[in-house]
Amino acid sequence: MESYHFLLALALILLFTKIFGIASSHVHLPQVVGALAAGILLGPCGIGILHESDFLTRTAEIGVILLMFIAGIDTDLKELKHTGPTACLIAVLGVFVPIIFCGGAYFLFFADKVSFLNVMKALFIGVVFAATSVSITVETLNEMGKLKTPVGATLLSAAIIDDIIGVVVLSILTGFGDASVKPVLVVAKILLFFLFALVVGLLIYQLFKRMEVSFAHHRRLAVWAVAFCFLMAYCAERFFGVADITGAFFAGVILCNLTDLRKYVAKKVTVALYLIFSPVFFANIGLKTDLSGMTGSIVLFAVVLAVMAVVSKIIGCGVAARICRMNRHDSLTVGIGMVARGEVALMVAQKGINAGYIDTAILPAIVLCVIVAALITPVLLKLCYVGEKKNPKPQKD
Amino acid sequence: MESYHFLLALALILLFTKIFGIASSHVHLPQVVGALAAGILLGPCGIGILHESDFLTRTAEIGVILLMFIAGIDTDLKELKHTGPTACLIAVLGVFVPIIFCGGAYFLFFADKVSFLNVMKALFIGVVFAATSVSITVETLNEMGKLKTPVGATLLSAAIIDDIIGVVVLSILTGFGDASVKPVLVVAKILLFFLFALVVGLLIYQLFKRMEVSFAHHRRLAVWAVAFCFLMAYCAERFFGVADITGAFFAGVILCNLTDLRKYVAKKVTVALYLIFSPVFFANIGLKTDLSGMTGSIVLFAVVLAVMAVVSKIIGCGVAARICRMNRHDSLTVGIGMVARGEVALMVAQKGINAGYIDTAILPAIVLCVIVAALITPVLLKLCYVGEKKNPKPQKD
8 A cells, every 4th residue: 555545545535424424414314424324435345445544543543532522521511410310310221221222132143142251242232322412313403493492401411411321331341341350450440540530630620720711712722632632541541441532531521611611622623523533433434334244134133223222212211201200292202312323322333343342243233223323313303293383482592 | 552552642742742832932932843842852862752653654744734735725826926026036046045055065965976866865955945934034024013014025925936946846856756767757747747736726726616605614615625635645646756745735726816715724724733733743753853863974964054054045035135126134134034944844854754865864954954944033033123223113013
C-alpha cells in the first residue's frame, strides 16, 4: 500500500458518508444509517476500495473517544435532578431488560455450554443494546411538537442515565475481561477508578473553573479539555482496566457543570468530529461489517436480536414508567422512545470486538439491529400520537 | 507498545505544545517555537516519553496538508493583482537567492563531488528556506501600526506569491526525485498536473459556487472541501509525482475566490487544526530533531545556514524592492520582513526527509535556523522603525 493511500481513504470516507448521510436524512432516517451504509459500500463487502488499517482504526478510536466525551459533557446534571426517580427507574430497567433479552438470545443461539466465556459474550451483546440513542427520538418528538412535554423531558433524562449505567456496566465487563484476574481485584480496580475520577475530577474542575473565567473562549480551553479527555481515557485503560470510552465519558461529566466552557468545548470538538473523526468511525464500522459472511443462522439471529432489541426496551422502560404512575399511553410512548440505538451501541460493539468477546461474524447482525431500531423508532412514535391529531395546542420548540 | 499508548501521546502533545506555545508568545515569540521545543522535550532527545510512530506520522501529514490547504484558501487573488509586479519580483528574488545561498552552503559543507544526488540535496535545503512565514511579520507590523502601509501590503502579497513559487519549485524537485525517470517526462507530468488542477479547478469551483448559495454554512460544505483537499493531495502524488502539499495548496487556491465558503471552511478547518493536527505536526518535527546527534560540523553548518537564511532574504527581497523604485529604508524593511520562516519550511523539510534528500542528521540545523529566523525578524523590524518614533500619524489597524 502506498504511503499516501490513506489520503484517498479519507477523501472517499468524507465524501460518501456525507452523501449517504444526507440521503438518509431526506427519507427521515438518522445520518448514522447512511454513514454505515457508505462504509459497507466502500469496504471489502462493496466495491472494495477501502480496507481496515492501523491508521483508520486509531482515527476511529479517537472518534469514539471524542463522541463519548461530548456525551459526557452534554450531561445536564440539573435536568437529571428534576426528572429524578422516574427517569432513573426507566433507565435501570431499560438497561437490564435488554441485557437479559438480547444476551439471552445470543446465549440460546450460540452457546454450547454455560461457561465464563459464553456468559461474558452474551453479556457483551446485551450491553451493546443497553444504551438508547436519544437523538432520533428527540428529532421525531421535536418534529411533532411533543419534545417539551413531561414525556419528552423524562425520555431525555432516562436516555442520559442509561448512558451512564451502560458505561458503568461496560467497565465492569471490561474489568472482568481477563478471566485469570481475581474478581475482587476487578471490583477494587473499578471502585478505585471511580474514586480516582472523583478526586482528579474535583481538582480538574477547580482548575478549569478558574481558567473559564480568565480565558473565556481561548483556544487553550478546548485544547486542554481534549488533552484531559485523552488522558482520562488512557488512565482508565492503563491503570484500572476500564474501557477508554468510560474514561472519556467521565472526563466530559467532570466538565459538564461549567456552563460556558462546556458550550465552547463541545462546539469546537463537534467541528473536529464531523470534519474527520465521526465519518471515519462510522465508515470503519461499515468496513468491518462483512455481509457476505452472513450464514443462515446469523440472519435468523439478526432477526431475533432485532425483535429482542425493540421489545426489551418497550417492555423494560414501559413497565418502569407504569410503576412510576405514568398513564398507559405515556408509558408506551416512553418505551418506544427509548428503542432507538446508535453511536453508543456501535462503540460498545467495537470494544467487544477488541476485547475478543464479540465475533466479527456477529457484527453484521448488530449493525442491522441498530439500523432497524433506528428506523422503527420514529415510525412507532408517530403511531403513538396518531389519535392526538386534534390536540388543540400543539407545543412547538 | 500498548494499543492505547497513542492516547497518552496525544494528551501530552496537546498539553505541552500549548503550554510551551503560550510561554513563547509571552516572550513575543511565535507559538511554533514553543511547540517545536515541546516536541524536542517529549521526544528521545528529552525525557523520551514519545517516539515516532506510524500513527503520529500520518496525523502529522494530515496536519501539513490541512495547513497548506488553509494557506491556499487564504490566498487573496484580488490583493495580489493590486500590489502586482513589485510583490512578484520581490517574491521571485526572495525565493531564488535563498535557494542559491542556503543550497550553496549545504553543497560547500557536505558535497564531495558534483553529482545529481548532491545537487538535489542542496536544492532541497534551499527550497526549505524559500518560503516566508508572514505571520510573524504581520504581527510585528500590526503591533507597530505599520501593517496598513504600502510596505505592509507589499510584504503580504510577496509572502503569498513566494509560497506559490516555493510550492511549484518543490513540485519540480519532487518530480525529478526519481533519477531514473526522463526529465522531459517529469516536466510533462508537472505541466499535466497544473492542467489537471485548472480543469478540475474550474469544475469544482462551479460546483462549490452553486452549493455556496444553496447550503451556506452547512457542514457539508466544510466536509466536502476537506475531502476535495485530500483528493487533490492524493492525485498530485499518485498520478503526477507532485508533492501532496502542492495538491492541497492548489485545492485551497481553487476555492479562495468563494468569499463566503472560504471563510466558513477556513474557520472550521482551523478548529480541527489547532485541536489536534497542528500540535501533532510540530511535536512530530520536534521528536525527529535529534540534538544529541549534532556533531561539530553540523553545529557550524547550522550557524552558516542561519546567517545565509537571514542574509539571502534581506538581499534578495531588498534588491528587488530597490529595482522597483522603493526607497532605501522601505527596501530594507521589506527585506527584513521576509526573513521569517515557519510552517512551510518545516513542511518542505519533512517532504525532503521522506523523499530521502534531507538527512535527519541535518534536521536539527534546519529547525534551529527556522527558530533563529523567527526570533530575529521582529527584532530587526523594530530596529528599522526606531528612527521613526516621531511619526506624527502612526496608522493603526
